[in-house]
Amino acid sequence: MSTHHPTAVLPAQILVVDDEPDLRTLYELTLLREGYRVEAASSVSEAWEHLDAGRFDAVITDMRLPDGLGMEIIQRIQKDQRGERCVVMTAYGSAENAVEALKAGAFDYLTKPVDLKQFRAVVASAVQRQPQEAVPAPRAATNTATSESRALPPQTSLGASALERLVGESDPMRLIKSHIAKVARGMAPVLVRGESGTGKELVARAVHACSQRSDGPFVAVNCGAIPENLLEAEFFGARKGSYTGSAADRDGYFQAARGGTLFLDEIGDLPLPMQSKLLRAIQERSVRPIGSTQEDTVDVRIVSATHKDLHAEVQAGRFRQDLFYRLNVIEISVPALRDRREDLPALCNALLARIAQDGGIPVPRLTSDVVARLADHPLEGNVRELENLLHRAVALNDGDELHLDFSGPAPLEAAVPSPVAAVVAPVRERPAARPAMPSDLQSYLDQQEREVLVRALQESGFNRTAAAARLGLSLRQIRYRIARLGISTPPGDDGLVGTLDE
Numbered sequence: 001m002s003t004h005h006p007t008a009v010l011p012a013q014i015l016v017v018d019d020e021p022d023l024r025t026l027y028e029l030t031l032l033r034e035g036y037r038v039e040a041a042s043s044v045s046e047a048w049e050h051l052d053a054g055r056f057d058a059v060i061t062d063m064r065l066p067d068g069l070g071m072e073i074i075q076r077i078q079k080d081q082r083g084e085r086c087v088v089m090t091a092y093g094s095a096e097n098a099v100e101a102l103k104a105g106a107f108d109y110l111t112k113p114v115d116l117k118q119f120r121a122v123v124a125s126a127v128q129r130q131p132q133e134a135v136p137a138p139r140a141a142t143n144t145a146t147s148e149s150r151a152l153p154p155q156t157s158l159g160a161s162a163l164e165r166l167v168g169e170s171d172p173m174r175l176i177k178s179h180i181a182k183v184a185r186g187m188a189p190v191l192v193r194g195e196s197g198t199g200k201e202l203v204a205r206a207v208h209a210c211s212q213r214s215d216g217p218f219v220a221v222n223c224g225a226i227p228e229n230l231l232e233a234e235f236f237g238a239r240k241g242s243y244t245g246s247a248a249d250r251d252g253y254f255q256a257a258r259g260g261t262l263f264l265d266e267i268g269d270l271p272l273p274m275q276s277k278l279l280r281a282i283q284e285r286s287v288r289p290i291g292s293t294q295e296d297t298v299d300v301r302i303v304s305a306t307h308k309d310l311h312a313e314v315q316a317g318r319f320r321q322d323l324f325y326r327l328n329v330i331e332i333s334v335p336a337l338r339d340r341r342e343d344l345p346a347l348c349n350a351l352l353a354r355i356a357q358d359g360g361i362p363v364p365r366l367t368s369d370v371v372a373r374l375a376d377h378p379l380e381g382n383v384r385e386l387e388n389l390l391h392r393a394v395a396l397n398d399g400d401e402l403h404l405d406f407s408g409p410a411p412l413e414a415a416v417p418s419p420v421a422a423v424v425a426p427v428r429e430r431p432a433a434r435p436a437m438p439s440d441l442q443s444y445l446d447q448q449e450r451e452v453l454v455r456a457l458q459e460s461g462f463n464r465t466a467a468a469a470r471l472g473l474s475l476r477q478i479r480y481r482i483a484r485l486g487i488s489t490p491p492g493d494d495g496l497v498g499t500l501d502e
Contacts, residue, residue, distance in 0.1 A: 012127035013037040013054075017047045017061035017070065018089070027060065030116055031123065044068040048076075051084075058107070058126040060087045063097050071104055078105040085126045085186075089114060102188035102329045111283070118285060121299055125187070128212050159184070162209035165202055167350045168343030172335040176203065183330045184210035189282070191267075191327050192305040194334030196443075197384030200305040201265060203334055207303055208261040216260025221253050222486035224269030231274045233290050234488060236281070242291025254287045257300040265486075267327065268308035268319060279323045302327065337382040341375050347383065348374065351390050352402070364394060364402040373404055381442070388442040450485045453478070457487070 014031055018024040019042045031038045039056075041047040044067050047059070051073075059077070061070035074086045085107035090097040098109040107126050110119060163177050183190060184207050192200045201220060208218045226234050233243070237252035253262060264270075270278065281287045282302060286295040304327050313319035337344075348366050356363040379385050393404050438444035452471070460466040468478035481487075 011035050011037055012057040015039050015050050015056045015059045017041045019066050034120060044072055047073055056084050058085045063088055063090045071101060074104050074106050087122055087126055099325055099329055108187040158214050159210035162206040166206060167347050168340055170340040170343045172340050179332055180206050181210055187301050188329040189302040189327050190330045190332060192332050195336050195382055196307045197382035198334040198336060199383055200334055203332055204263045204303045204305060213260050213301060217257055218261050219253050219257040220263040222265050224266040225486040226488045228271055236287040237289035239289055239291035254298045254300060255296060259299055262300045262302055264304040266306055267304040268306040268310055268313055275320045275323050279326060282326055337379050344374055345371050351387050355391055355394050364397050365400050366402055370402055370404055384442060446485060453481060453487060
């Protein structure tokens, strides 16, 4: 009786391209010790002889070669739609070359002189095989198919789920989903642009979920919510005793995101001194915690987001040009809701289902009249404003059909006028001016809640248990609100919180 033996998985095969014999030998030996199969070439033409003869998992190439540039290898691999992932090695200080290579389709880059520990980590990431369980990639728009929608990698169930959360089948949304599936394959930094409330964090989470780093952490940071004097400690960590109140070593966001994705929301709000430190961390792939003499190597992919025009911020001197080009290797522009009105029915149904599930109530019926009224509404707050409208409609609904009220909550007025008001009112020529009506009610209410929470935390010495008791909340409730509102706190009675709402 024959016994079935599963086919052994062969070690990854790597092509190393470098014209310096000593360096080429060093790279070969390093990779052989890691268990890879290695072939080597000293020029562009020799590299293509190897590539024409077979397939590789990764190609590691120097930028400058005797008969051309490593960029030519990357471009041809992309043109021929081959599967090899390319890692390019550039001279120290040649940041423009690294960015150009990433835009051309390189998986990642290394700076010479190459640190062997970093070299091994980048190669290990490059040769990691794509998951086999395939889910169809988002289909391209019917009449606007581009090369963006071809040759996309299979998506894991996690990636497919993240793409489904980007509700809508309009042309702009199909293009975004196709773009996400493509750019997720590499390590190139991604900048997500869009108005407030369009769902930029959902896009960032989809990039992470569709990538091979999906098993790693996704760490979201609201750059505008961290006090300036805490920025360096929050990003890079701190050693015990490095500043008043630091009773133990603690990691920063970069260390927390190792092996995963670091999402920097509202990157345009970072002050210039911190921008300089962030640029160095991205270029060197290492950070130095406050109070430490050693640097920590970090393996993270950077995805950032902003509602600002960073081009204008650079021109105005409020944002570093070199950091902008580092972050803006790949740009994903999220459309405003007014530019994809055809997605309104699907968005409403998805939001209503979630609101009903959270409230434990039946899903109200969405009529065509309600959708038509929403389509005529400006919705300047985008999906966030739509969700707020639906929340209020569900809360006030008293039947199976959903009814909308665009008037918003009535202004708060005293039920009974005070004696002083009764005396003063008759002699006034006109009523006192009321505060301006907020254009985004949810943002206005969030800001009020944030101010109350921050005050309670400050007055309790950032002891969240005490702050929660003072506000009549449970510890779990105050934790949720701190995370939802993106309030960053120093170490307290139950650790550090620094997250974002979507």
